[in-house]
Amino acid sequence: MSSGFRSLSRAMLLGFVRDRTALFFTILFPLMFLVLFGGLLKNQGVSRSKVIEVGPVAVIDQVPADAKRELGKLLDVTKMTDRAKALDAVRKGDYEAAVEQQGDRVMVHYSAADQVRAGTVRSVFDQLVQQTNLAAAGTPPRLSLDAQQVEDKSLKTIQFVTPGLLGWAIATGATFGAAMTLVTWREKKILRRLRLSPVRISSVVSARVGVSVGVALLQTAIFLGVASLPSFGLKLSNYWWMSLPVILVGTFAFLSIGLVAGAWAKTQESANVIAQLVVLPMAFLSGSFFPLDSAPKWLQAVAEIFPLRHLNQAMLDVMVRGKGPASVLPEMGILAGFAIVLTLLATRLFRWDDV
Amino acid sequence: MGSTITVRGLHKSYESLKAVDGVSFDVEAGEFFGILGPNGAGKTTTLEIVEGLRKPDAGAVELFGESPWPRNPALLPRIGVQLQASSFFERLTAREQIHTFASLYGVGAKKADEMLELVGLTDKADVRAEKLSGGQMQRLSIACALVHDPELVFLDEPTAALDPQARRNLWDLLRAINTQGRTIVLTTHYMDEAEILCDRVAIMDHGRILQSGSPAELVRGLDTPTRISIETGAIAVDEARRLFQGAEVDDDGVSLTLVTRTPAPVLAALAERNALRGLSVRGATLEDVFLNLTGREYRA
Ligand SMILES: Nc1ncnc2c1ncn2[C@@H]1O[C@H](COP(=O)(O)OP(=O)(O)O)[C@@H](O)[C@H]1O
Ligand SMILES: [Mg+2]
Numbered sequence: 001m002s003s004g005f006r007s008l009s010r011a012m013l014l015g016f017v018r019d020r021t022a023l024f025f026t027i028l029f030p031l032m033f034l035v036l037f038g039g040l041l042k043n044q045g046v047s048r049s050k051v052i053e054v055g056p057v058a059v060i061d062q063v064p065a066d067a068k069r070e071l072g073k074l075l076d077v078t079k080m081t082d083r084a085k086a087l088d089a090v091r092k093g094d095y096e097a098a099v100e101q102q103g104d105r106v107m108v109h110y111s112a113a114d115q116v117r118a119g120t121v122r123s124v125f126d127q128l129v130q131q132t133n134l135a136a137a138g139t140p141p142r143l144s145l146d147a148q149q150v151e152d153k154s155l156k157t158i159q160f161v162t163p164g165l166l167g168w169a170i171a172t173g174a175t176f177g178a179a180m181t182l183v184t185w186r187e188k189k190i191l192r193r194l195r196l197s198p199v200r201i202s203s204v205v206s207a208r209v210g211v212s213v214g215v216a217l218l219q220t221a222i223f224l225g226v227a228s229l230p231s232f233g234l235k236l237s238n239y240w241w242m243s244l245p246v247i248l249v250g251t252f253a254f255l256s257i258g259l260v261a262g263a264w265a266k267t268q269e270s271a272n273v274i275a276q277l278v279v280l281p282m283a284f285l286s287g288s289f290f291p292l293d294s295a296p297k298w299l300q301a302v303a304e305i306f307p308l309r310h311l312n313q314a315m316l317d318v319m320v321r322g323k324g325p326a327s328v329l330p331e332m333g334i335l336a337g338f339a340i341v342l343t344l345l346a347t348r349l350f351r352w353d354d355v
Numbered sequence: 356m357g358s359t360i361t362v363r364g365l366h367k368s369y370e371s372l373k374a375v376d377g378v379s380f381d382v383e384a385g386e387f388f389g390i391l392g393p394n395g396a397g398k399t400t401t402l403e404i405v406e407g408l409r410k411p412d413a414g415a416v417e418l419f420g421e422s423p424w425p426r427n428p429a430l431l432p433r434i435g436v437q438l439q440a441s442s443f444f445e446r447l448t449a450r451e452q453i454h455t456f457a458s459l460y461g462v463g464a465k466k467a468d469e470m471l472e473l474v475g476l477t478d479k480a481d482v483r484a485e486k487l488s489g490g491q492m493q494r495l496s497i498a499c500a501l502v503h504d505p506e507l508v509f510l511d512e513p514t515a516a517l518d519p520q521a522r523r524n525l526w527d528l529l530r531a532i533n534t535q536g537r538t539i540v541l542t543t544h545y546m547d548e549a550e551i552l553c554d555r556v557a558i559m560d561h562g563r564i565l566q567s568g569s570p571a572e573l574v575r576g577l578d579t580p581t582r583i584s585i586e587t588g589a590i591a592v593d594e595a596r597r598l599f600q601g602a603e604v605d606d607d608g609v610s611l612t613l614v615t616r617t618p619a620p621v622l623a624a625l626a627e628r629n630a631l632r633g634l635s636v637r638g639a640t641l642e643d644v645f646l647n648l649t650g651r652e653y654r655a
Binding site for chain 2: 003004007010011014018019184188189190192194195196197199200
């Protein structure tokens, strides 16, 4: 390792840890969200399925009050009378299912687009019908509904907010780090000064990459550490270590975004705005703050173009869903491809100075 | 063995503005060379083309026989550069700055600390660069340029924004470095600085070098009268007019000034009459050279 790489890494790292604003936005701010989401919304499971009740549906209406509360955790029931309109709403993806009852027949219309949701709704009604049948057979009606039927049964709030918010934090840290270094060093004439020193460009770049990877790993350690505290209760799956290589390529992808923003922007302010405009909407649309499962189909499709979506998905899969290491290779490939394309673009846009 | 620096026919335009318009000069090893001119003359542009930071539209530069453009890594360890705008890493102390620059050249921490000592910043070593005064920043910037013992040093207005005391200290430092055999190229808009420090100066205006040579040569080349001033009343005005027929005599109530092309007999006559109270003798300066070349007063 060259002494240029080492001293520049050190200079960058010192500059970072002494920058209170940067520390706040890359570590403390996302951590506040983690505490907020993981702590305050502790008892909420995954979001409820939206169901339309077409006309009176006895199996729903006759449920005893306390059971209704339980049911309310799973289903968000809206009443409608127009059957065609209801079916149309389901087709559009605004609702997961429409339920109608004609005499003894309970009909659940669901869209096959979201299999998980559809499965949830179906199994809930399966049970409701069974319970009602049992009641009719003379057994006292007792509903015992819980989240058991949902596929992501382990996904308590903390389980999905940790990877999501960590993804956002890493995206922020890497994008801002690269953009700010590039713009500030150009504005402060450090790049031109470095150009006159025998340091290799590769040392400058690898110093920035090294520091960003270090920051990302620090963010990961802090996030996982805090989320695993008993009061939050994060449970990591067996293959959580696979999230480390995922984070590595994710960091590369966001560094490359930062490099493009930094090469393009002229001032620190504009670099800041560009990075913010890229990262924040992306974080919303990539499921960093809330799961996208209940978002419209088209939005979910759009989200696929964001690297953060793939970073979040991959981390969710190996950290908490317990999927095997190989399952995230496609996501890692997408992130790596993203990083390569944008880095090439950044090298074309790169300027040592404004002269 | 060729010159340390050879510059031939440099041109550089920014849109319609000819910032550098046909500049040529040579600098020999060990020389202290100054580029002197008012703001906007094209000094920085010239210097940065020579350093290899900007690409000339036309013309050629050689440093130690090699071209500095495009970035020439073989040359870089041999040159030290202080840019006009100081360039420091954010939120790093003076010591951390110079240690960082030192290690880019493979120079150890001990040498870096010595350099800090040499520019008198040891007691400011733990202060962040952005908190230093203008003069301290300038000295730190020069220390960073010199930390790897370059053979050739470029300084762009190193004493701008310094108080007189700090300027003098810096002059001493630069002279000492030059005495060690290093070649120095400096730009300045201070006439007196160029006159005192430089072996040779090039006077620049509107992107062109008007004249170059040693300051003494340039001044001598002007046929300018000497101005001799003494205290008013040391000698009566009428007597002065009678004695020094060829001189212009003027009394403003504070000083009596004699402007003459033959200062020696005038001084002898004044000494004879014991009339040297408050004496000052001023010959031509580079300012007069500039006035003579451009027909306008020198205003930096
Ligand atoms: N990057 C640039 N873009 C446009 N004009 C420039 C640029 N650099 C210098 N100039 C112009 O070129 C002229 C010479 O500038 P400069 O070399 O900085 O002069 P000096 O250093 O003697 O004060 C000035 O008029 C300046 O405005
Ligand atoms: Mg200048």
